[in-house]
Amino acid sequence: MGNAWWNLTLRFLLELAALLGLGMAGWSLSEGWWRWILAIALPLVAVVLWGTFAVLNDPSRSGRAPVPVPGAVRLALELVILCGGAAGFYLTGHAAIGIVMALLIALSYAVSVDRLAWLLRQ
Structure with missing residues (x-):
């Protein structure tokens, strides 16, 4: 289930971009003190979910899973967070950044068919 170094780097950058997009959405789509709360809370919740819910023995994540979940659940979580970040930009x-990010998410998953198949078998 080896991924090329460039795809692992891309995935990491997409994860960071998703956090930024979620924070921007929290800031822009609310007013007053809510914008501060949402700008911090949305990325923070995403980080907690990303780090907590994992597939046991996932080689792309050190194998540890604080809260083990089925592969389909993990895949859905990843897609919600990554696409949520792209939607945040949009x-x-x-919009251009959101669209490019969505295309890069699709590319990353397209070249990770082996990981997708493994997740869906778990």
């Missing part, structure tokens, strides 16, 4: 007036 909805806050950065």
Whole structure:
């Protein structure tokens, strides 16, 4: 289930971009003190979910799973967070960045067919 170094780097950068997009959405789509809360809470919740719910023995994550979940659940979580970040860019007036991010997410998963198959078998 080896991924090329460039795809692992891309996935990491997409994860960071998703956090930024979620934070931007929290800031832009709310007002007053809510914008501070949501700008911090949305990325923080995403980080906690990403780090907590994992597939046991997932080689792309050190094998540890604080809260083991089926592969389909993990895949759905990843897609919600990554696509949520892309949507955050899109909805806050950065449509081009959101679209490019969505295309890069699709590319990353397209070259990770072995990981997708493994997740769906778990």
